[in-house]
Amino acid sequence: MNPEVFPCRDKYFEQTMWQRKDLLGLEELSPEEIRQVLSIAESFKEVSTRGIKKVPALRGKTVVNLFYEPSTRTRVSFEVASKRLSADVINIAIEASSVKKGETLIDTGRNIEALKADIIVVRHGSSGAAEMLARHVGVSVVNAGDGWHEHPTQALLDIFTLKEKLGKIKDLKVSIIGDIAHSRVARSNIWGLTKLGAKVTVCAPKMLIPPGIEEMGASVTHNLDEALKDADAVNVLRMQFERDENTAFPGRLQYFKTFGITQARLDKANKDIIVMHPGPINRGVEMSSEVADGVNSVILEQVTNGIAVRMAVLFLVSAVREEKNETIN
Numbered sequence: 395m396n397p398e399v400f401p402c403r404d405k406y407f408e409q410t411m412w413q414r415k416d417l418l419g420l421e422e423l424s425p426e427e428i429r430q431v432l433s434i435a436e437s438f439k440e441v442s443t444r445g446i447k448k449v450p451a452l453r454g455k456t457v458v459n460l461f462y463e464p465s466t467r468t469r470v471s472f473e474v475a476s477k478r479l480s481a482d483v484i485n486i487a488i489e490a491s492s493v494k495k496g497e498t499l500i501d502t503g504r505n506i507e508a509l510k511a512d513i514i515v516v517r518h519g520s521s522g523a524a525e526m527l528a529r530h531v532g533v534s535v536v537n538a539g540d541g542w543h544e545h546p547t548q549a550l551l552d553i554f555t556l557k558e559k560l561g562k563i564k565d566l567k568v569s570i571i572g573d574i575a576h577s578r579v580a581r582s583n584i585w586g587l588t589k590l591g592a593k594v595t596v597c598a599p600k601m602l603i604p605p606g607i608e609e610m611g612a613s614v615t616h617n618l619d620e621a622l623k624d625a626d627a628v629n630v631l632r633m634q635f636e637r638d639e640n641t642a643f644p645g646r647l648q649y650f651k652t653f654g655i656t657q658a659r660l661d662k663a664n665k666d667i668i669v670m671h672p673g674p675i676n677r678g679v680e681m682s683s684e685v686a687d688g689v690n691s692v693i694l695e696q697v698t699n700g701i702a703v704r705m706a707v708l709f710l711v712s713a714v715r716e717e718k719n720e721t722i723n
């Protein structure tokens with residue numbers, strides 16, 4: 395096939411370590427597998443700069459977006475990525491689906507499989523939902539965020555953006571600030587970054603640091619200035635007020651005063667510090683608008699990079715199923 399229309403073909407066949415039909419989390423991936431996704435995403439990034447932003451890599455395949463929780467970036471990004479790969483895309487509107495009549499996740503997944511889809515991209519409020527679905531269907535499952543557990547493609551696009559900006563991941567000092575307790579983004583970033591040799595610090599009030607974070611390889615501080623000092627990058631997380639069952643959260647103003655990223659605070663950090671946020675931002679809670687829209691911010695570049703990273707993931711899980719089917723046939 396012409397590499398002009400299928401830019402990562404050679405990279406895929408040179409580096410065939412990816413053998414997974416699903417992408418469920420970064421905890422289970424090896425550093426080599428993470429590097430393979432990043433490398434293929436690099437090739438796919440160029441596709442979005444073409445006049446005709448399409449390659450035929452997934453022509454004839456069907457991707458179903460099954461989102462049980464709200465999403466702007468991830469859902470649209472998977473849809474754009476699928477279309478750039480020439481796949482057909484179906485978005486299931488949960489509110490108008492038989493989920494409202496009590497259909498289970500597994501039954502929904504099996505019916506999507508019976509409709510001959512190839513990949514289900516699932517977001518769900520329960521940790522472990524993507525893994526459970528993957529065990530019950532033969533089609534590929536890509537986790538687009540499950541409860542507090544993992545959001546692997548968000549972390550991959552964060553890491554991709556860091557590597558693009560700073561040229562490497564090994565030995566980078568990355569501070570993750572905010573609601574670590576409820577954050578699947580934090581968990582996936584910690585797994586991914588530490589596997590690639592970065593030094594990760596998490597910073598939050600005590601009630602927003604869950605147990606077991608240090609065992610994952612991250613250092614903990616409750617002092618924002620300490621987290622910013624010498625950091626190459628900060629990844630600032632959204633306060634997930636909708637998950638606050640125990641009213642454990644500090645007030646918004648109080649939080650901003652102690653943990654909010656302001657220009658005055660950034661001025662005391664490394665002048666080239668990279669500011670990231672997975673979105674959506676609570677402006678005036680996690681960071682000021684001046685910082686969100688300022689020169690250190692790469693927040694919208696993260697969103698753009700999400701397309702290439704998700705193209706790489708969809709391509710890899712699909713290629714594995716294709717290979718297995720060829721072997722069976």
Ligand code: CP
Pocket residue numbers: 464465466467468469539548672673674
């Ligand atoms: N970063 C992220 O997951 O955003 P959405 O909830 O809009 O998908």
